[in-house]
Amino acid sequence: MITFCLAILTTLSLVTAPIAGAASDVAGPVLVSSTVTPKSLNIATGPATVKVTLRLTDQTGASEPVVTLGNDATGQSQGFGAMTLISGTAKDGTWERSMTIPQGSATGPWNVTLYPLSDTLGNDSTGFQTLATLNVTATPALAPAPTPTVSGTTKVGRTLTAVPGTWSPAPVTLSYQWYRSGVAITAATMSTYKLTATDSGKTITVRVTGRRSGYTTASRTSAPTAAITAGTLTAPTPTISGTTKVGCTLTAALGTWAPSPVTLSYQ
Known part of the structure; x- marks a missing residue:
């Protein structure tokens, strides 16, 4: 009888043991921040790539987030797929994915869309989110510009x-x-x-x-010049004109000082 009761207690303890995180985690991942670079892309001479970076937190651990690029006007889409965890953990980590718009694609606005987030317990959060709207052009570029x-x-x-x-x-x-x-x-x-x-x-x-x-x-x-130095005045030797007698006036003949303007004083 004692053996039977112990068996029942053991079985009950196994059945009711809580699954780690299951009771307390009932919310989906939280999007802490997102960056999309660049926001303007030119596909005139070749494909252009955009990089999406997210930081997600979740008590249990976020599943791989999914993003895509799309042009609503034409229905074109590119880059659909899961992001890669590049730092941190699934509980608090940074995720990244690069997506490319091929040359010849439609120009105009393209949206970077984040799919609904979920964690490893199946908790969902948010719906579809537009992280950024890109300006895609196909404007020809000037030839490589010379350095002045x-x-x-x-x-x-x-x-x-x-x-x-x-x-x-x-x-x-x-x-x-x-x-x-x-x-x-x-x-x-x-x-x-x-x-x-x-x-x-x-x-x-x-x-x-x-x-x-x-x-x-x-x-x-351009490259920077050397440090600018003080200028050098062109200073001619003055001469004196006039009659050298008491009561007469003498005048200083200055010559041309340069570069102008030059402030002159006399003694």
């Missing part, structure tokens, strides 16, 4: 000139922006720039931007 250079003497008062190189296919409209140690110089948007006292000790770069209708815009920045 800067010519001129790197002294205060001298003028630097941007040498943009040859941009194609012509005609390409070029614009300029000069920088002082990486900071844009206000109103310095011509192909030349006259150095000022503020530039002393700093380096100068120029960014050239090329534009042509129907083509993507491109920008290139």
Whole structure:
């Protein structure tokens, strides 16, 4: 009789033993954050790839999330599939998947869609979610743009000139922006720039931007110049004119000082 009761107790304890996590986890995974890069893709010369990254948390552990790319206007879709856990765990981890839109696909808006999330216990959370809307274009690009250079003497008062190189296919409209140690110089948007006292000790770069209708815009920045040094005045020896007699007036003949403007004082 005692043996029989022990057997019953043992059986009951096995039947009623809780499954780890089953009683407390009744919710699906939580989407903590998501990033989609880039948001603009150009498929004029080849396929373009977008990367989707998610962070999910779940008490028991999230199942592999599923994403896809789709163009609602045409019904085209690409990249459907499960994401890969790249860091952390299924309970708190970062998931990633790259998807490619082939050259020749429809242009316009493409949506990155996240399928409903679930965990290993079968708990679901959320419905379909649009993580981002991509702008897909097929705009031809300008030929690889040359790196501009800067010519001129790197002294205060001298003028630097941007040498943009040859941009194609012509005609390409070029614009300029000069920088002082990486900071844009206000109103310095011509192909030349006259150095000022503020530039002393700093380096100068120029960014050239090329534009042509129907083509993507491109920008290139020159290498920095050497640090700008103080300028050198052209200082001629003055002469004195006038009658050298008491009561007469003498006048200083200054000559031409450069670069102008130069403030002169006398003793």
